Amino acid sequence: QMEAEEEGTKKLSEVNFENLPPTYHNESDTETRIGNKTVQTHQEIDKVTDNKTGSTVYSEMVITSIRDGENRRNHECIIDEDCDTGKYCQFSSLEYKCQPCKTQHTACARDVECCGDQLCVWGECREAASKGENGTICESQHDCNPGTCCAFQKELLFPVCTPLPEQGEPCHDPSNRLLNLITWELEPGGVLERCPCASGLTCQPQGHSTVSMCELSSGETRSTEKDDPLITAEMPFPGLIPRELLSDYEESSVIEEVRKELESLEDQIGLKEPDSAHELFLEDEI
Known part of the structure; x- marks a missing residue:
């Protein structure tokens, strides 16, 4: 941990403002691996010289973050086919992980989340359902049976086949x-x-x-x-x-x-x- 923190502060002593042009701005991002930790550093350097008075203003901003290796974005899967049978790829802002499929009456947002031949119907996994039926997930009107249409539902985040x-x-x-x-x-x-x-x-x-x-x-x-x-x-x-x-x-x-x-x-x-x-x-x- 100490080694990673020291790495994050090195940038502060590496800038020689005297050698920079009278007016200067630069931003940079670096990522350094120290053991099982990752040091991310965002650095902004500014130098502004007043042509009338000759006075110079220097500024440097360094933002450093340290995270453990297990918190890095997980690339266990990118698509569902990357996972073993009985699992699906769960997407989130931090990690993509293979998760076990869901049993009947469990909340879902995609058909592939449900085990076996189950489908996601009105937001939960159900058996004995067929594509195009009432409540099944759709992407266009052609996905739904007669007597229904593909429409958004405010209680769900995705469109489903809805009775007319x-x-x-x-x-x-x-x-x-x-x-x-x-x-x-x-x-x-x-x-x-x-x-x-x-x-x-x-x-x-x-x-x-x-x-x-x-x-x-x-x-x-x-x-x-x-x-x-x-x-x-x-x-x-x-x-x-x-x-x-x-x-x-x-x-x-x-x-x-x-x-x-x-x-x-x-x-x-x-x-x-x-x-x-x-x-x-x-x-x-x-």
Whole structure:
């Protein structure tokens, strides 16, 4: 320990300010290994000379830290595959270490943390779960089963497959859904903050509230849309339809659903145009 401390103070006596230029600034970082300890030194040297008076100001700042070898960043693993079977690589600010996998009902943030065929579901390891089901971790809309969407949850730090909200539940804002429809090529199937409404419902703003809620579509019943397998099974919400797939459904009810959604949004913001102009706009966008 004493040897390491002496090494950390050497820099103070090594600087010869007289040999430095009139104006000088320098910063340096060094790391020295002494036995099983590491000495880290940050040094700043300044020399400023007043041209009028000729007076000179010298300053030196040295910050030294000493740490034991076992506290150095551990490179036991970089990726999960570096660990033995039944272990995963745990990442932290100080060390990367192989940790034993977690048993059922243990808190998790990644599927690989769970033992065997378990998956991380709603933040805990569970058996008999399949990817795409309610609560499983996702990275895009394509990872989730019909009837769910990939969305962030405030109680979790990662997105999961979330059931589409029902009547009276918070939902993905309609204006954002229109933006997704127009710019799907920029971020196709991206993770959402909230899910769009389930089939037969529309997401409506609630007065001056920042939260929108699912409400029954005007003039429609949920039963008629539930009978349409194209919407419920293949295209749960049109705002996330890939552009290359859209041409296959140009004459389908999906396009009609999109048209109704656009008309509803235009009515809300007072931009309703004549039918012919609106149809031309829709054809150009699609």
